[in-house]
Amino acid sequence: MKSIFCPLGKGLLLALALGSAAPVMAQARRLDPEHLSHDWILLNTNVQMNTPNSGLNLDKPGCVAVTYTVGSGGVPMNVKVAKVVPRSDLGPAAASAVANFRYGPSLTNRQGDPVDTYYVVAFNSPDDKAKRQALTDACKLPGYGQ
Secondary structure, three states: OHHHHHHHHHHHHHHHHHHHHHHHHOOOEEEOHHHHHHOEEEOOOOOOOOOOOOOOOOOOOEEEEEEEEEOOOOOEEEEEEEEEEOOOOOHHHHHHHHHOOOEEEOHHHOOOOOEEEEEEEEEOOOOOHHHHHHHHHOOOOOOOEO
16 A cells, blocks of 8 residues: 555656746746836836947947846846847847836736746937838837737
């Protein structure tokens, strides 16, 4: 009886452990920036950014797409530069700005479910609205839904 109970007990313990770890291992929903406000509201009115003094294409119009997860506390986690157009040394500056964002849950996300998203930071953008839009469109990332 002991030999039957031990494997059964170990299996039950393993199933319980995996069941309790499932919410931690679950992946956050992916939302595009235009629909992020349905779940999370940006609370900052301005943010600090670490800008380089010198580097490649710092004075040219460009954009940087930064991916991150809005954690359950409203703080960006896993902040990563995903795309830089054109190639420049502005990626770390954009990532530092996004890392300083702070969010509050919306009324439809009162429980504060984490969400994966991205933000496009534009640098030296033109005054013309159509040209500015074309600049930021170059950094849009696929795979983020509504």
